Amino acid sequence: SLAACSSKTRNAALHPLWQSPLTIPGGTRQSPINIQWRDSVYDPFLKPLKISYDPTTCLHIWNNGYSFLVEFDDSADKSIIVGGPLENQYRLKQFHFHWGAINDWGSEHTVDSKFYPAELHLVHWNAVDYPSFEDAVMEGNGLAVIGVFLKLGARHEGLQTLVDALPAVRHKDTVIEFDEFDPSCLIPSCPDYWTYAGSLTTPPLTESVTWIIKKKPIEVDEDQVNLNFTLLPQRCSEPVFHQQFSGKTQKLSVFSEIC
Ligand SMILES: O[B-]1(O)OCc2ccccc21
Numbered sequence: 001s002l003a004a005c006s007s008k009t010r011n012a013a014l015h016p017l018w019q020s021p022l023t024i025p026g027g028t029r030q031s032p033i034n035i036q037w038r039d040s041v042y043d044p045f046l047k048p049l050k051i052s053y054d055p056t057t058c059l060h061i062w063n064n065g066y067s068f069l070v071e072f073d074d075s076a077d078k079s080i081i082v083g084g085p086l087e088n089q090y091r092l093k094q095f096h097f098h099w100g101a102i103n104d105w106g107s108e109h110t111v112d113s114k115f116y117p118a119e120l121h122l123v124h125w126n127a128v129d130y131p132s133f134e135d136a137v138m139e140g141n142g143l144a145v146i147g148v149f150l151k152l153g154a155r156h157e158g159l160q161t162l163v164d165a166l167p168a169v170r171h172k173d174t175v176i177e178f179d180e181f182d183p184s185c186l187i188p189s190c191p192d193y194w195t196y197a198g199s200l201t202t203p204p205l206t207e208s209v210t211w212i213i214k215k216k217p218i219e220v221d222e223d224q225v226n227l228n229f230t231l232l233p234q235r236c237s238e239p240v241f242h243q244q245f246s247g248k249t250q251k252l253s254v255f256s257e258i259c
């Protein structure tokens with residue numbers, strides 16, 4: 001099926017699991033993209049991203065059949081991010097990972113055409129302008145997603161508490177309670193990030209995401225990243241998802257401090 005996903009046919013391809021178009025026709029800000037260092041423009045007006053999560057807002061882990069989501073109580077401004085490229089604060093709703101069946105290719109975004117074994121998405125929504133996450137998903141400034149690349153290396157203690165809980169959500173639609181987890185332990189301390197206006201990388205692919213992709217990856221060890229050992233085969237992770245839009249439609253800005 002990989003051959004069928006050549007870039008020419010991809011746009012017309014239907015996702016095998018979702019039977020929905022992979023890209024919305026006429027989409028101008030589709031994700032993921034290949035982040036090319038040389039395309040990124042230093043933006044002096046970008047601020048550091050401010051992250052303040054309250055671990056008591058962590059609710060449960062849910063296997064939705066495509067991945068597992070760690071979901072948070074987003075009924076108040078308790079776990080929020082602000083600053084960076086954002087006009088106002090955004091509330092943490094859930095985080096999830098994308099990984100592949102083989103180690104050297106699992107991320108959605110690539111950096112200079114290089115895949116990482118996995119990619120973490122921390123999904124936030126604009127509760128200042130919109131009444132619910134579902135409403136925000138449809139708006140251009142509705143979501144802010146922090147992307148963190150995972151690379152093979154040292155064991156990640158913070159991640160281990162999550163990995164230990166995964167066997168309990170092996171099957172689609174299982175939910176287990178998971179509390180007192182602070183996901184900021186999964187975000188690199190280096191403040192540098194790329195940012196661009198993009199979309200969900202999974203259906204409905206709505207163009208509502210301000211992407212904030214951390215420049216430095218976090219290190220996890222082999223067992224931790226082979227999450228598919230503990231989960232049933234997740235949604236198709238063939239490159240059909242990796243719509244590499246080399247087009248220069250997205251302005252890619254970079255925030256960096258000396259670090
Ligand atoms: O497509 B994604 O995984 O990336 C951004 C996002 C936001 C909300 C749900 C799912 C996603």
Ligand SMILES: [Zn+2]
Pocket residue numbers: 096097098121201
């Ligand atoms: Zn994602």
